[in-house]
Amino acid sequence: MGKKKTIVCRCEDLTLEDVENAIDTGYTDLEELRKKLRIGMGPCQGRVCFQLVQKILEKKTGKKVPIKSLPKVRPPIIPVSLGTLASDEK
Numbered sequence: 499m500g501k502k503k504t505i506v507c508r509c510e511d512l513t514l515e516d517v518e519n520a521i522d523t524g525y526t527d528l529e530e531l532r533k534k535l536r537i538g539m540g541p542c543q544g545r546v547c548f549q550l551v552q553k554i555l556e557k558k559t560g561k562k563v564p565i566k567s568l569p570k571v572r573p574p575i576i577p578v579s580l581g582t583l584a585s586d587e588k
């Protein structure tokens with residue numbers, strides 16, 4: 499039986515060990531971690547993992563990490579129907 503892994507980000511298949519290793523190598527900013535590990539870039543857009551990673555970062559560094567850097571939802575500029583998205587028409 500293998501070693502148990504604690505999944506932090508299900509969308510990007512990131513473990514607690516991945517996040518802690520990145521922090522140990524100097525990625526101590528939430529935005530840097532996000533870019534390096536793709537945290538919050540999966541289908542849920544970080545709703546599941548982002549605050550968890552924030553807490554891990556705070557615990558490892560002993561510093562408060564501001565919540566202002568939560569990823570924002572970026573809707574289409576104009577409304578697009580699902581039919582249009584699903585069609586082959588250009």
Ligand code: FES
Pocket residue numbers: 506507508509510537538539540541542543544545546547548
């Ligand atoms: S769980 Fe991390 S982006 Fe969805």
